[in-house]
Amino acid sequence: MKAVRIKGIRILPLLLALAVGLGLLAGCGEEAEARTTVRLSEVTHSVFYAPQYVALELGFFEEEGLDIELSTSEGADHVMTAVLSDAVDIGFSGPEAAIYIYNEGKEDYAKVFAQVTQRDGSLLVAREPDPDFRLDKLEGKHVLPGRKGGVPYMTFEYIVREAGLTPGENVNFDTSIQYAAMTGAFLGGTGDYVTMFEPTASSVEAEGRGYVVASIGELAGEIPYTAYYAKSSYLEEHGDTVQKFVNALARGQQWVAEHSPQEIAEAIQPQFPDSDVALLASAIERYKSIDAYASTPVMTEEGLNRLMDVMESAGELTERVPFETLVDNSFAEKALS
Secondary structure, X not given: OOOOEEOOEEHHHHHHHHHHHHHHHHHHHHHHHHOEEEEEEEOOOOHHHHHHHHHHHOOHHHHOOEEEEEEEOOOHHXXXXXHHOOXXXXXXXXXXXXXXXXXXXXXXXXXXXXXXXXXXXXXXXXXXXOOOOOHHHHOOOEEEOOOOOOHHHHHHHHHHHHOOOOEOOOEEEOOOOOHHHHHHHHHOOOOOEEEEOOOHHHHHHHOXXXXXXXXXXXXXXXXXXXXXXXXXXXXXXXXXXXXXXXXXXXXHHHHHHHOOHHHHHHHHHHHOOOOOHHHHHHHHHHHHHOOOEOOOOOOOHHHHHHHHHHHHHOOOOOOOOOHHHHEOOHXXXXXXX
């Protein structure tokens, strides 16, 4: 059959091209429909969570067929509220939030299914440089330590008590300021010391408005600091989605373990458009130097027990939770296999 021409246009090839194009569009539509959206709430936005951002920026979640809808809730209590109210599917914060909810007796309680960081990521910032800083220098000082009951607060309190100080007696732990407002309050003149995460700490230091004098994580040792959790019902009903999520995360963790701070900074820089790559690389190097990033998503029973030791020391734990009740490592173990 000959092609028909209208004013110099070959109609048959054009129709074929249109048909092929429409077929491709239909295929794309089917692919888009097949993708699953996961609503994820993180406790704060920090390079401390580099494995998550690597998985986002390098397309690991997309390759698993997932679209991640990321939001920041500023506080583990707010993250857990979002999870329990079904405002989000997965929460990302300190696992202490899941322990509290279980001990409240909720039937559809939150279960931890993947760990990302294994040390405290907060840094102690002072108003002046102090290369010879010791924790006993906090005696009589005004400190902004974070939300009482949160892992950052409890870990900090734990090492301060080990140094012979008692919050409320010979050091002022000011918990009246919400976590998200602490940096602003410190820069505005409140307190002698404040805890910050990266890249905020490095940014403040670069501006000469505060100086990192200690790494809380380095002083406190290993602890399951940040993890993913979801309601028990979500894990049961959306197990395939959770598995894909953990598969992507595990790839992000391995990528971080195998690459330099500079390479990681370049990969995640779109997540921190107001921070230059050099500053991000410096912050990541700081975290890598204390082995803050967990290389796999598996949480250990020993780690959870240490977290509960810290919580008991802070007077925040009413009853210890059995490891197998709170933690489901099946997704993490399958991702590694």
